[in-house]
Every structure is written in structure tokens, then in C-alpha cells.
Amino acid sequence: MSTLYASLFADHQSRLIAAGCFALTIALYFLSKVLYARVKTMWFTPLVAVPIVLVAFVAFLHIPYPVYFRDTRWLMWLLGPATVAFAVPIYEYRELMKRHWLSLAVGVAVGIVVAVGGSLALAKLLHLSPELQRSLMTRSISTPFALAVSDRIHAPRDLTALFVIATGVCGMLFGELVLALLPLRSRLARGALFGAAAHGVGTAKARELGSEEGVVASLTMMIAGVVMVLLAPMFSMLPI
Numbered sequence: 001m002s003t004l005y006a007s008l009f010a011d012h013q014s015r016l017i018a019a020g021c022f023a024l025t026i027a028l029y030f031l032s033k034v035l036y037a038r039v040k041t042m043w044f045t046p047l048v049a050v051p052i053v054l055v056a057f058v059a060f061l062h063i064p065y066p067v068y069f070r071d072t073r074w075l076m077w078l079l080g081p082a083t084v085a086f087a088v089p090i091y092e093y094r095e096l097m098k099r100h101w102l103s104l105a106v107g108v109a110v111g112i113v114v115a116v117g118g119s120l121a122l123a124k125l126l127h128l129s130p131e132l133q134r135s136l137m138t139r140s141i142s143t144p145f146a147l148a149v150s151d152r153i154h155a156p157r158d159l160t161a162l163f164v165i166a167t168g169v170c171g172m173l174f175g176e177l178v179l180a181l182l183p184l185r186s187r188l189a190r191g192a193l194f195g196a197a198a199h200g201v202g203t204a205k206a207r208e209l210g211s212e213e214g215v216v217a218s219l220t221m222m223i224a225g226v227v228m229v230l231l232a233p234m235f236s237m238l239p240i
Contacts, residue, residue: 017063018070021054025072028053042173047165047201076161080144082200093215100188104216108223111196115140116235135159137235138228139167142199145225152232164199171198172205191216196224 028050036044043049058068097104119136128136134155138146143164150160175194187210194202195217203221207214 014067014070018067018072021058021063021068022071022074024057025050025054025075045172047169047172051165076143079142093212093219096188096212096215097219103188104192104219104223107192107196108220108227111140111192111220111224112227112231115197131156132159134235135163139163140197140199141225141228142221145229148229149232149235152229153236165201168198168201171202175202175205187212188216192220195220199225 029046032044032046032049035049036046054068057063058065116137119139120133123133123136134153135150137153138149138155138160141149141164143161146160146164147157149155150157171194175198179190179193190209191206191213194206194213196202198205199221203214203217206217
């Protein structure tokens with residue numbers, strides 16, 4: 001009986017910790033947004049500041065990842081609707097799509113080839129395991145699409161999500177530096193760069209540059225994600 005009580009107490013404690021982690025994650029996100037609105041520095045962006053604080057918090061209190069993920073998994077589910085929401089403003093710019101459909105199509109195609117080919121080449125150069133290679137292939141598309149592709153090519157979902165987030169953060173941090181070095185002056189090119197290389201995070205950054213850049217980034221990200229899902233069976237046949 002004492003063992004049963006101990007088990008119930010541990011489960012109740014685990015639920016409380018999971019709920020606390022969920023509340024802390026939400027609170028840190030909104031706090032980071034407020035700080036970033038006041039001070040435009042990369043260290044206050046939610047995708048940089050929140051994970052750093054959460055990792056330090058979880059590591060300091062020795063909270064197991066399954067306990068943290070118990071309630072916060074619902075935030076992962078919201079990635080799907082959030083990604084679809086990026087498509088809402090696209091309707092308002094349908095004329096832009098009609099005028100530049102060829103440029104958008106070529107940009108998405110080149111982006112996919114470079115992302116997949118570059119990831120595989122780097123993985124081969126570093127002699128990474130097949131699981132890491134398959135996860136790296138999906139790093140340049142938004143998380144919901146990447147997870148769908150990873151299921152089709154039998155890649156670990158956790159590694160896929162990690163590489164996608166890391167790619168998005170790098171794209172957000174170094175995207176403007178790349179724009180400063182490359183002669184990309186049109187809004188179409190600037191938006192497509194962020195959308196193709198840094199998916200959702202890059203799209204959010206592109207929206208800071210302008211509404212048209214944000215729309216082009218959203219469109220590029222959505223098309224690239226859909227194309228990657230459709231091509232997933234072919235990726236599974238690549239030599240790894």
C-alpha cells in the first residue's frame with residue numbers, strides 16, 4: 001500500500017512540475033516579446049532567450065525531459081495551425097504571385113536542392129550516422145513539414161526538430177549579414193532568402209523588413225514545405 005501511495009504522490013508531483021513548466025514557458029515567451037519590442041537585440045528574441053533560460057532552469061532543478069514535455073507538447077501541436085496562418089496574407093498578394101510565379105518556383109527548387117544537397121555533403125564529410133544524415137535533410141523547412149518528412153524517411157523526430165530550430169536561429173541571426181554582403185535589393189529576393197533558408201523564423205524576421213518581404217517569405221516557406229513532403233519518398237532512396 002505504501003508503494004502505491006508513493007507512486008501516486010510521485011505522479012501528482014510530476015503533473016504539478018509539468019504544469020509549472022508549461023506556465024513558465026508561456027510566461028517567458030511573452031516576457032521575451034516585450035523585451036524584444038523595447039530593445040532590438042537578438043538575445044531578447046523568443047527563439048534565443050526562452051530556450052536558454054528554460055535549459056538552465058530544467059538543468060538546475062534536474063527536471064527530466066519527459067516531465068517537461070508532458071504538458072508543453074501542446075505547444076508543439078500549435079506549430080501546425082501557426083504555419084498555416086502564415087498563408088493568410090498571401091491571398092492579399094495574389095497578384096504578386098501571378099507576376100513572379102516563375103521566380104518563386106525557381107527559388108524554391110534551388111533552395112531545396114541546395115538545402116538537401118548541402119546537408120548530405122556536410123554529413124558525408126563529417127562521417128555522420130545515417131540517422132543524423134536523414135534528419136539534416138529536412139532542416140530548411142518549417143517544423144510541421146519537417147516532422148512529416150522525417151516520418152516518411154525514418155529519421156528521428158527529436159533530431160529533426162533540433163536541426164530545424166538551429167537552422168532557423170542561424171538564418172535569423174545571420175540573414176541580414178548575408179543581405180548586406182549580397183547585392184539583393186528587391187523585396188522579392190530578400191523575402192525569398194529568409195523563407196527558403198530559415199522557414200518560419202526567417203519569415204518572422206522578413207516581416208520586420210517589410211510586409212511584402214514577409215509575404216514572399218511565407219509563400220516560399222509554404223511551397224518548399226509542401227514540395228519536400230511530396231518528394232519525401234524519393235529522399236528515402238538517396239544513398240546514405
